[in-house]
Structure formats: structure tokens, C-alpha cells
Amino acid sequence: MCLAVPGRVESIRGEDPLTRAAKVSFGGALKEVNLAFVPEAEVGDYVLVHVGCALARIDPEEAERIFQLLEDLEEPATEDHA
Amino acid sequence: MKYVDEYREKRPAQRLAEEIARSVTRPWTIMEVCGGQTHAIVKNGLDQLLPPEITLVHGPGCPVCVTPVELIDKAIAIASRPEAILCSFGDMLRVPGSSRDLFAAKSSGADVRIVYSPLVALQVARDNPGREVVFFAVGFETTAPANALAVYQARNEKLSNFSLLVSHVLVPPAMEAILSSPGNRVQGFLAAGHVCTVMGASEYELIASRHQVPIVITGFEPVDILAGILMCVRQLESRCSRVENQYSRVVRQEGNPRAQEIIREVFRVTDRKWRGIGEIPRSGLGLSDEYAEFDAERRFNLGDTSVEESAECLSGLVLQGLKKPSECPAFGTRCTPEHPLGATMVSSEGACAAYYRYRR
Numbered sequence: 001m002c003l004a005v006p007g008r009v010e011s012i013r014g015e016d017p018l019t020r021a022a023k024v025s026f027g028g029a030l031k032e033v034n035l036a037f038v039p040e041a042e043v044g045d046y047v048l049v050h051v052g053c054a055l056a057r058i059d060p061e062e063a064e065r066i067f068q069l070l071e072d073l074e075e076p077a078t079e080d081h082a
Numbered sequence: 083m084k085y086v087d088e089y090r091e092k093r094p095a096q097r098l099a100e101e102i103a104r105s106v107t108r109p110w111t112i113m114e115v116c117g118g119q120t121h122a123i124v125k126n127g128l129d130q131l132l133p134p135e136i137t138l139v140h141g142p143g144c145p146v147c148v149t150p151v152e153l154i155d156k157a158i159a160i161a162s163r164p165e166a167i168l169c170s171f172g173d174m175l176r177v178p179g180s181s182r183d184l185f186a187a188k189s190s191g192a193d194v195r196i197v198y199s200p201l202v203a204l205q206v207a208r209d210n211p212g213r214e215v216v217f218f219a220v221g222f223e224t225t226a227p228a229n230a231l232a233v234y235q236a237r238n239e240k241l242s243n244f245s246l247l248v249s250h251v252l253v254p255p256a257m258e259a260i261l262s263s264p265g266n267r268v269q270g271f272l273a274a275g276h277v278c279t280v281m282g283a284s285e286y287e288l289i290a291s292r293h294q295v296p297i298v299i300t301g302f303e304p305v306d307i308l309a310g311i312l313m314c315v316r317q318l319e320s321r322c323s324r325v326e327n328q329y330s331r332v333v334r335q336e337g338n339p340r341a342q343e344i345i346r347e348v349f350r351v352t353d354r355k356w357r358g359i360g361e362i363p364r365s366g367l368g369l370s371d372e373y374a375e376f377d378a379e380r381r382f383n384l385g386d387t388s389v390e391e392s393a394e395c396l397s398g399l400v401l402q403g404l405k406k407p408s409e410c411p412a413f414g415t416r417c418t419p420e421h422p423l424g425a426t427m428v429s430s431e432g433a434c435a436a437y438y439r440y441r442r
Contacts, residue, residue, distance in 0.1 A: 001118070003302075
């Protein structure tokens with residue numbers, strides 16, 4: 001029910017802050033998405049979409065954080081074997 | 083798909099599971115709040131990757147499951163009127179009311195339409211000026227902004243044939259209720275990442291300090307969930323009780339201020355009954371006085387009713403993390419997704435349906 005899916009903003013239309021909308025690509029499938037809650041979204045950004053509305057812009061740097069953490073975990077493990 | 087596929091890869095998931103096993107020294111019980119997380123855990127067998135010390139219990143975060151049977155009956159009553167079009171998310175249609183479900187009402191001629199967004203229901207209202215269009219507004223804080231936006235736009239457009247049947251619930255009061263229950267065994271939480279996308283972290287900081295429990299705001303993919311469990315286990319092992327944010331690519335500390343603003347504009351906090359659990363004070367949203375004309379319960383003058391539920395169904399205990407679905411005597415025999423006794427067997431996010439589907 002709280003399912004929300006990331007997609008890429010392909011185009012934006014409209015000026016009115018309540019009805020401004022984007023065409024968002026979900027792995028190639030395009031859907032119209034309301035941008036009222038994410039006015040900072042620009043073409044090329046990834047946004048998190050729930051029931052037709054974008055709820056957040058996805059932060060690419062934060063998205064890397066978990067994989068960075070995993071790399072940090074690998075290092076001491078390698079030393080143990082040395 | 084970017085931001086999905088990389089979080090489903092095996093190697094990082096296995097690495098995180100190993101790290102959890104390395105970090106744990108004693109038994110811990112952790113609740114994932116959201117039904118979407120429950121589904122991901124059972125579907126991907128994440129619980130089976132964990133060391134035996136970690137017990138995951140499944141929380142009440144399935145709006146379909148906790149919508150009271152009386153509201154389902156009201157939706158059916160509205161849908162059965164010739165002038166009405168009832169629009170709903172698809173997973174509400176099979177939830178049993180006291181005598182039948184919305185799907186049965188649809189088969190016998192009621193105009194019930196499945197929509198993926200309240201904004202689509204709003205368009206149905208624009209396209210059908212001679213009909214009363216009602217959107218069945220269920221959900222947690224994640225869904226509230228979109229539902230509020232639909233009503234706000236309807237008022238702006240002076241659209242008089244659109245209304246909401248509201249059954250909105252809030253996560254923090256349910257977590258408080260679970261922690262305050264005498265039988266509580268939850269020692270740490272994975273908080274629902276998409277609820278926090280809207281609401282931010284501050285409500286959870288109060289709960290973490292009041293009840294001395296770690297709360298990790300967690301995403302929905304396997305790598306997210308295992309990372310959330312690892313963060314929670316590390317806090318438990320070091321006797322910490324902070325709010326941490328695993329899902330930082332999406333969740334900001336303050337949440338989404340614009341989404342919160344429209345929730346405050348359109349809704350007010352109310353007491354709400356949770357199916358299987360009972361009434362929890364200040365645990366839901368209803369339309370504020372200023373938007374009362376968009377309240378379908380008032381518009382259709384639906385009185386309050388009370389329905390007794392199947393005594394055999396343990397869904398209330400399952401939703402509070404007190405029982406596992408497989409501990410219910412009716413599970414998989416008298417209660418199946420085709421013939422559910424309770425809503426946790428209906429919704430794909432209900433714990434019972436997830437256990438049944440993935441054969442636990």
C-alpha cells in the first residue's frame with residue numbers, strides 16, 4: 001500500500017504549483033506524475049512516486065552510502081586473512 | 083531499474099547478513115512496521131538469512147488490513163447506490179465486509195472502479211458531472227498527501243460531486259500502542275521508510291527516547307532491509323536507542339514539508355478504530371471541518387454501526403507482533419487468500435497472505 005517506485009523525470013509541463021506534472025519513466029514505461037510536493041525536481045532527476053504523486057527527489061550521493069559501508073566492511077575482513 | 087536493481091543484488095545482501103551474524107551476541111526481537119517490508123522479507127527469504135538470535139515480527143503497517151469492517155460495509159453501501167461511482171485502490175476489493183466484499187458488489191452491478199491514484203478518481207468526477215464519485219481513501223501518512231491534494235483540487239475547482247470515504251491511519255500511535263501493551267516483545271523497530279519520506283524523523287525520536295528502543299528508518303529492497311536490521315542490531319548490542327536513517331537517499335530529517343502542509347490543510351487528527359486491534363486514540367486522520375462537505379460519510383448520511391468479527395481470526399495479534407501467522411489454527415486451512423477470515427490474509431502486504439504465498 002505504501003509502495004513507492006523510483007522513476008526518471010523525462011519531461012515536465014505546467015506552471016501551476018498544484019498541477020505541475022512530469023512524464024516519469026519506470027524502466028521504460030511512461031506515467032504522468034504530479035510534482036506538487038517536489039517542485040525542485042528537474043528533467044533527469046529520479047523521483048520516488050506513490051499513487052500518482054512524487055514524494056521525494058532521490059539523492060544520488062546518499063544512494064551510494066550503503067555500498068560504501070559494505071566496502072568499508074570488506075577491508076578489515078581482508079586484513080584478518082593476511 | 084536504477085535505485086531498485088542494485089539493492090536486490092545477492093552479494094551485498096549476503097555480506098550484510100554475515101555482518102549481522104558477526105554483530106549479534108544474544109536474542110533480539112525486531113519489528114518491521116510496514117507491510118511492504120514484511121512482503122519483501124518473506125518473498126526474498128531474508129528472515130532465513132538471519133542468525134537464530136534475531137526474530138523478526140511483523141507490524142500493523144498494512145492499511146488494507148487495519149481498515150475496519152464497518153468502513154468496508156459503508157463503501158459497499160455507497161457503491162450500491164445508482165448515482166454513485168466508488169473508486170478504490172485494487173487491493174480493497176477483496177477485503178471481506180460483514181456480509182460480502184466490494185468485488186461481489188461490483189459483480190452484482192455496483193459501479194466500483196479500480197484506480198491507482200486519487201487524482202484519477204478526481205478525473206472520473208470531472209468526466210461524470212451527473213454522478214457522485216467517492217474515493218475510498220485508505221492509507222498511512224505516505225498516501226495522505228495525494229488524497230489531500232485531490233480534495234484540495236476539488237475545492238479549488240468547485241467540483242461538488244467528489245468526496246472521500248476516509249480511513250486514514252497514523253504509524254507513531256500504533257507503535258506507541260504496541261510498546262505499551264503488557265505482552266510486548268518488540269525491542270527495536272524498522273520504521274516505514276515511505277511514511278518517514280513524508281513525515282520525517284522527529285515523531286520517532288520521541289518514541290525512541292520515551293521507550294528506550296532503537297528505531298531505524300528503513301527502505302524496502304533486500305539490501306535496505308538487511309542494512310536496517312544491521313543498524314538496529316548494532317544499537318541493541320550497544321544499548322543505544324536512537325533514530326537512525328538507513329533510507330537517506332529518500333528520507334530527509336524534516337520529511338517533505340509541502341506534503342505535510344497539505345495534510346494539515348485538509349485533514350485533522352482523530353481517534354480511529356484499527357481492524358483486529360481496536361480503537362487507538364489520535365491514530366487517524368479525518369477531513370477537517372473546513373473540508374467536511376467532502377466527507378462521504380456525511381454526504382451519504384451513513385450512521386455508525388458496529389460489527390462483530392470472526393472470533394477464530396488472530397489477525398489482531400498478528401498485527402501487533404504477538405503471534406506469527408502460522409500459529410493460527412485456521413491458517414491455510416479454513417483461512418486462505420481465496421476465502422479469508424481476516425484482512426491480513428487478503429492484502430498482498432498482509433503477513434498471513436505473505437506466509438501463505440511463500441509457503442512458510
